[in-house]
Amino acid sequence: MIIYKSRTLYFFFFILCFGFIKSQSILFPPDYFFDVHKQKEIFTDTSVIVHSSVQPIIFKDMPPDTFKHLKPGEDDFFDKVFFENLIQVRYTDKSSDNDMKFKLDINPVFNFSASKDLKNTTKKLFFNNTRGVWIKGAIGSKFVFETSFFENQSTFPTYLRAYCNTTQIVPGQGRWKAFKSNGFDYAMACGVLNYQASKNFSIRLGTGKQKVGVGYRSLLLSDNSFNYPYLQFTASFFKQKILYSQTYALLINDTTGGTKQPPGAEGILQKKAASFQQLSFHISKRINFYLFQGLVWKATDNDNVMHLNALYANPIIFTTLAAYGFNNANHILLGGGWEMKPLKKTSFYGQFMYDGSYQNKINMGVQGGIKLFDALHIKNLYLQFEYNYVSKNSYIDAKNPAQDYSHYNQLLTIPAPFSNEMIGLASYTFKKFFIQLKENYSFGDSPSTQNLHYFDAKFGYMINPCYKANIAIGTTLRSYEDKTLTSTTNQQMQLIYISFKTSLYNVYYDF
Secondary structure (H helix, E strand, O other): OEEEOHHHHHHHHHHHHHHOOOOOOOOOOOOOHHHHHHHHHHHHOOOOOOOOOEEOOOOOOOOOOOOHHHOOOOOHHHHHHHOOOOEEEEEEOOOOOOOOEEEEEEEEEEEEEEEEEOOOOOOOEEEEEEEEEEEEEEEOOOEEEEEEEEEEEEOOOHHHHHHHHHHOEEOOOEEOEEEOOOEEEEEEEEEEEEEEEEOOEEEEEEEEOOEEOOOOOOOOOOOOOOOEEEEEEEEEEOOOOEEEEEEEEEEEEEEEOOOOOOOOOOOOEEEEEEEEEEEEEEEEOOEEEEEEEEEEOOOOOOOOOEEEOHHHHOOOOOHHHHHHOOOOOOEEEEEEEEEEEEEOOEEEEEEEEEEOOOOOOOEEEEEEEEEEOOHHHOOOEEEEEEEEEEOOOOOOOOOOHHHOOEEOOEEOOOOOOOOEEEEEEEEEEEOOEEEEEEEEEEEOOOOOOEEEEEEEEEEEEEEEOOOOEEEEEEEEEEEEEEEOOOOEEEEEEEEEEEEEEEOOOOOOOOO
């Protein structure tokens, strides 16, 4: 048995950071709605094979002048505000034998929004104040780096405020401290290095998020929870038809991690190692299947020490399951999915999940969906319909809650454990104007006892596509009902809002 103390693991990550100092990267899966144009580009370009179920995806960047046809002139200030990175550096050393190139983009991250719940009798104004920076760069053709820093202060509607108080976590954005009388103060810093060792092999090290699948939700691994440190190896074979991804991650339980706590310091949180393996293969350029295994290793002991052995590092999918089975101290989750493109602009997709960790009972999940690009023969109209079913006790470890398939008190998959969820998405863009609609209907095993209806509609204008700066107005309607034998909970929300923000990543409040 090999025993790693926390400092050893951090040193391991530190050494790797300097050992693999050349790369190509994206921090998070991008904002779902504002990524539709890139999804469409990947979808319709059959000249290359893209494993879109492995996210964040490294694909061809959209040219910086995507919207140049909208320009009335060649004014430099106009271009900087509406079409270009805030700070952009490009350098090529023509005198060098290897013609080394250096690229650097620095852009702001912000979210200034205000909203009011018309169903709330206090008529309080809720707000969000996010400020930060997003830095992306490349050195040569092999090394890409990316980092970001955010600082936030927010006040939330009733259901989100209750969630934050219960979990001590702002959904997807980490721990918080009190801000004034009823606000939340929280911050996030993350970064990624990616080294493209060869055409078919890359190494990525950083703190960020991944997502498995092509749907709005993922039943296997999503960007729902807070970011985490990870090391990822990706290899492709047979002219990129097969892609294999191995990720080692460090997750956190928001509980005290052992008896040895520094005096007078904030408590050290409990750690747990995780690994995720994904095998994606294209039968053709229009048919893709993938398999997945997720492993949450036994959490640290009373001295906050992780006990890892060679099987944790095992990179071969499903062999850890063969060695341990489901009934052991580690939490193993299996699954896979598919995507089929029978028509030029239509995609069918699905996903399945099996989790045998809860009292030796069968817990499973299935997903099915359809995407329509240029739907109804209307250019830039996007429609998507998705259904998800997840067994009631999936992702939970009944014997030891420390082994839940979670990070910082949030599931690594779906935002709320409803058994059934139906989702409809629609977006339409005309030049720089956009309309986005989203509707969720969720219910338990019996829709008469627990159900949630969530609807969001917004209209806005894309100011700068380089960092997705946009201004929008919209409304969010939420209705939640929970009936038991003795009581009934009924929550209603009718939110109106205005926002000025950069839509770079996903935050899931639709639960």
